[in-house]
Amino acid sequence: xxxVTPLWEVxxxxxxxxxxxxxxxxxAADEALALSAARDVYTRREEGxxxxxxxSEAIAASxxxxxxxxFDPAEDxxxxxxxxxxxxxxxxxx
Amino acid sequence: xxxxxxxxxxxxxxxxxxxxxxxxxxxxxxxxxEPTDAMPEGYRRTLIRQIGQHAHSEIxxxxxEGNWITRAxxxxxxxxxxxxxxxxxxxxxYLYSAAETLGVTREQMTEELHAxxxxxxxxxxxxxxxxxxxxxxxxxxxGAAIMNQVALCRCSYGPYARAMIRVCAxxxxxxxxxxxxxxxxxxxxxxxxxxxxxxxxRFWWPALMMFGPHDGDxxxxxxxxxxxxxxxxxxxxxxKFINATVPQAEFLGLTxxxxxxxxxxxxxxxxxxxxxxxxxxxxxxxxxxxxxERVQMRKDAWDNGAWVREAALAHAGKRxxxxxxx
Ligand SMILES: [Fe+2]
Ligand SMILES: [Fe+2]
Numbered sequence: 445x446x447x448v449t450p451l452w453e454v455x456x457x458x459x460x461x462x463x464x465x466x467x468x469x470x471x472a473a474d475e476a477l478a479l480s481a482a483r484d485v486y487t488r489r490e491e492g493x494x495x496x497x498x499x500s501e502a503i504a505a506s507x508x509x510x511x512x513x514x515f516d517p518a519e520d521x522x523x524x525x526x527x528x529x530x531x532x533x534x535x536x537x538x
Numbered sequence: 539x540x541x542x543x544x545x546x547x548x549x550x551x552x553x554x555x556x557x558x559x560x561x562x563x564x565x566x567x568x569x570x571x572e573p574t575d576a577m578p579e580g581y582r583r584t585l586i587r588q589i590g591q592h593a594h595s596e597i598x599x600x601x602x603e604g605n606w607i608t609r610a611x612x613x614x615x616x617x618x619x620x621x622x623x624x625x626x627x628x629x630x631x632y633l634y635s636a637a638e639t640l641g642v643t644r645e646q647m648t649e650e651l652h653a654x655x656x657x658x659x660x661x662x663x664x665x666x667x668x669x670x671x672x673x674x675x676x677x678x679x680x681g682a683a684i685m686n687q688v689a690l691c692r693c694s695y696g697p698y699a700r701a702m703i704r705v706c707a708x709x710x711x712x713x714x715x716x717x718x719x720x721x722x723x724x725x726x727x728x729x730x731x732x733x734x735x736x737x738x739x740r741f742w743w744p745a746l747m748m749f750g751p752h753d754g755d756x757x758x759x760x761x762x763x764x765x766x767x768x769x770x771x772x773x774x775x776x777x778k779f780i781n782a783t784v785p786q787a788e789f790l791g792l793t794x795x796x797x798x799x800x801x802x803x804x805x806x807x808x809x810x811x812x813x814x815x816x817x818x819x820x821x822x823x824x825x826x827x828x829x830x831e832r833v834q835m836r837k838d839a840w841d842n843g844a845w846v847r848e849a850a851l852a853h854a855g856k857r858x859x860x861x862x863x864x
Contacts, residue, residue: 447848447851447855448643448645449847449850449851451638468632468635468701468704469635469638470631470635471644472850473847473850473851473853473854474850474853474854474857477850477854484624484628485628485631485632486628488621488624488625488628488708489708505574508574508575
């Protein structure tokens with residue numbers, strides 16, 4: 445059988461109040477096996493209270509070749525930062 | 539540890555002087571390289587080889603200790619050993635995932651290990667003959683691995699560095715449980731202490747060999763240092779290990795099997811005898827006591843588990859077809 449066991453990405457919520465965070469990947473035949481493997485591989489020391497698994501191929505990613513135009517520091521948009529606005533010290537903390 | 543699915547980029551790079559200089563500048567600026575970034579083919583190949591070997595070492599490293607789980611002398615020791623061996627399996631999996639981000643598949647890596655084409659740490663080709671070896675392995679082998687792996691936490695390749703941070707957080711217990719086994723034996727009967735000394739005698743030199751050949755004889759060292767895949771030389775890490783470990787042996791009341799070992803106040807470290815590099819290369823090239831058996835056990839595990847993988851895939855396929863039909 446030449447089929448390859450698919451790849452999954454694993455996300456774990458360390459504790460309630462925090463978001464699920466990507467921790468790594470693993471191979472599994474289906475979601476049930478992926479969840480149980482994720483539990484064994486990534487939560488041996490109380491690392492989480494909840495696990496998400498998602499097929500790697502289901503993730504859409506931004507194009508790394510366009511990272512510049514997408515994410516370069518927005519130097520021309522400094523008005524989005526609080527320090528752009530001049531408030532006299534006498535006003536106090538704002 | 540990012541998915542292959544996320545690697546949309548064409549991994550071919552045109553290695554012009556400008557490209558290589560720009561890449562080196564990123565490395566020099568301590569920027570991390572991520573899977574989708576353009577990288578020189580040599581950088582990619584070096585990492586695939588190194589991370590693959592590292593992953594294989596974790597997996598093959600489960601065998602000498604796994605063999606002792608059912609013979610542990612107490613429930614406490616059995617639990618510790620079981621947890622440690624399971625950790626090593628996890629380390630192997632983190633590392634295989636990290637290697638996969640570079641475009642190699644798990645199947646390729648497994649095949650290369652089974653065909654004897656991929657290397658793993660020479661230390662696992664030595665047999666674990668007595669219970670004291672579980673102490674010596676945790677103390678010395680994991681101790682040496684920690685020295686290496688702490689340095690790799692700052693590796694320039696993001697997924698490898700992240701895997702190492704996770705691994706290092708788990709390793710410390712491995713070394714401590716091993717040292718505690720040694721302590722217990724050394725505080726036990728005369729025979730038990732002799733077992734501990736015998737284990738140290740057999741594992742000391744192979745543990746020093748874990749750091750690899752002398753810097754001058756290390757094929758990939760210089761370029762790896764430049765790319766910050768490696769941050770410290772083999773010899774520097776080996777010296778650090780010796781300086782940390784000799785006092786621990788003294789505390790146990792054991793003798794390090796090196797007549798030339800002597801404190802050198804001037805350099806603030808130990809002078810030591812020569813490593814038997816012929817033995818090292820013999821074991822690396824496949825002629826250690828356990829090479830054949832270790833690889834055979836991995837092959838058997840893979841072959842005997844084939845029906846489970848096939849059944850799981852068939853079950854998943856049928857369920858998916860059912861859902862599609864509904
Ligand atoms: Fe490990
Ligand atoms: Fe370990």
